[in-house]
Amino acid sequence: DGGITQSPKYLFRKEGQNVTLSCEQNLNHDAMYWYRQDPGQGLRLIYYSQIVNDFQKGDIAEGYSVSREKKESFPLTVTSAQKNPTAFYLCASSIFPRARGLTEAFFGQGTRLTVV
Amino acid sequence: KNEVEQSPQNLTAQEGEFITINCSYSVGISALHWLQQHPGGGIVSLFMLSSGKKKHGRLIATINIQEKHSSLHITASHPRDSAVYICAVRSRSNYQLIWGAGTKLIIKP
Numbered sequence: 001d002g003g004i005t006q007s008p009k010y011l012f013r014k015e016g017q018n019v020t021l022s023c024e025q026n027l028n029h030d031a032m033y034w035y036r037q038d039p040g041q042g043l044r045l046i047y048y049s050q051i052v053n054d055f056q057k058g059d060i061a062e063g064y065s066v067s068r069e070k071k072e073s074f075p076l077t078v079t080s081a082q083k084n085p086t087a088f089y090l091c092a093s094s095i096f097p098r099a100r101g102l103t104e105a106f107f108g109q110g111t112r113l114t115v116v
Numbered sequence: 117k118n119e120v121e122q123s124p125q126n127l128t129a130q131e132g133e134f135i136t137i138n139c140s141y142s143v144g145i146s147a148l149h150w151l152q153q154h155p156g157g158g159i160v161s162l163f164m165l166s167s168g169k170k171k172h173g174r175l176i177a178t179i180n181i182q183e184k185h186s187s188l189h190i191t192a193s194h195p196r197d198s199a200v201y202i203c204a205v206r207s208r209s210n211y212q213l214i215w216g217a218g219t220k221l222i223i224k225p
Contacts, residue, residue: 042215110157
C-alpha cells in the first residue's frame with residue numbers, strides 16, 4: 001500500500017541536542033512538507049521541497065534543517081537553536097502543487113517531540 | 117486576523133445530532149480541504165473541493181466561492197466522529213496551504 005511514514009511516533013530529547021525526524025513516502029510524490037502543530041493553532045509550515053535536491057523555508061524555519069537527497073525521503077532535523085521545540089510534527093506529501101486540477105495532500109501519523 | 121477562520125473552536129453534541137462546522141477565508145484560493153485529525157495525531161483528508169458540494173457517506177462539504185465560506189456537515193453523528201476537523205485552503209497566489217486552527221468535535225453516546 002502506498003503511503004507516508006513518519007518515525008518515531010514519540011521522541012524525547014535533552015536540551016542542547018539535535019534530533020532528526022524521519023519522513024518517507026512511496027507515493028511517487030514530488031512535493032514534501034514539514035509542519036509543526038501547537039495546541040490551539042493551525043499547522044505552520046517549517047520547510048517544503050518541490051523536487052529532489054531543492055527545498056524552501058516555510059514560515060517558521062529558524063532552528064530547523066532539512067535535506068532532500070531522495071524523492072522518497074525528507075528528514076527534518078530539530079537543532080539546538082530551536083528555542084521551543086516541544087511540539088507535534090507532521091510530514092505531508094503531494095504531487096507537484098502546480099499540476100492541473102486539485103492536489104490532495106497525504107499526511108504521516110506525526111511525531112510528538114518532547115524536550116526534557 | 118487569521119486568513120482561515122473556523123467556528124466553533126469546540127463542539128460537543130449528542131449521538132445522532134446534525135453537525136455543522138464552518139470555515140471562512142480571506143484569500144483567493146484554488147482549492148479548499150477538509151481534514152480529520154484523530155486523538156493519535158494522524159490526519160486524513162476528507163474532502164478537497166473548489167466549488168459546489170461533495171458527499172461521502174454521512175459527511176457533506178459545501179463551498180461558496182463568492183462568500184469565501186465552506187461548511188462541513190455530519191449527519192446522524194456517532195461517537196467515532198469525535199476528532200478535530202481542520203479546514204485548509206490552497207492559496208491561488210503561491211499554491212501553499214493555509215490552515216485553520218481546527219474544530220474539536222466530541223460526540224457523546
